[in-house]
Amino acid sequence: MLIATPLKVWLSATPTDRRKAIDGLSFLVVEAMQVEPNSGELFIFYNRAFTKLKILYWDKNGFCLGYKRLEKHRFKLSPTLTSPLQLTTTQRRWLLDGLDFITMKETKALEPSIFF
Numbered sequence: 265m266l267i268a269t270p271l272k273v274w275l276s277a278t279p280t281d282r283r284k285a286i287d288g289l290s291f292l293v294v295e296a297m298q299v300e301p302n303s304g305e306l307f308i309f310y311n312r313a314f315t316k317l318k319i320l321y322w323d324k325n326g327f328c329l330g331y332k333r334l335e336k337h338r339f340k341l342s343p344t345l346t347s348p349l350q351l352t353t354t355q356r357r358w359l360l361d362g363l364d365f366i367t368m369k370e371t372k373a374l375e376p377s378i379f380f
Contacts, residue, residue, distance in 0.1 A: 274307050275341075276297075306356070340364035352370070
């Protein structure tokens with residue numbers, strides 16, 4: 265699954281039944297996130313144990329469903345989320361790498377005025 269840079273990246277606020285497939289996850293996007301699932305945005309869902317992620321994405325003419333399972337550790341997610349969380353592209357990468365994306369900070373891009 266090749267993921268182009270999406271408009272937005274959304275993380276579900278609650279654990280999701282891992283048996284849900286494209287139709288069930290699309291329903292959750294509409295109901296819980298109030299976004300059209302074919303908007304080109306990326307939607308990330310996780311299980312109760314924080315060991316598995318499902319990623320729903322619309323690509324031109326159909327849905328893509330990605331799945332990631334950590335073998336030894338858990339994804340660093342807060343069990344106290346109350347609403348869907350919008351992530352930056354960097355935070356999405358950190359989440360998929362198993363890092364604590366909430367406490368990590370991105371460095372700001374520099375715009376030097378003089379080049380050598």
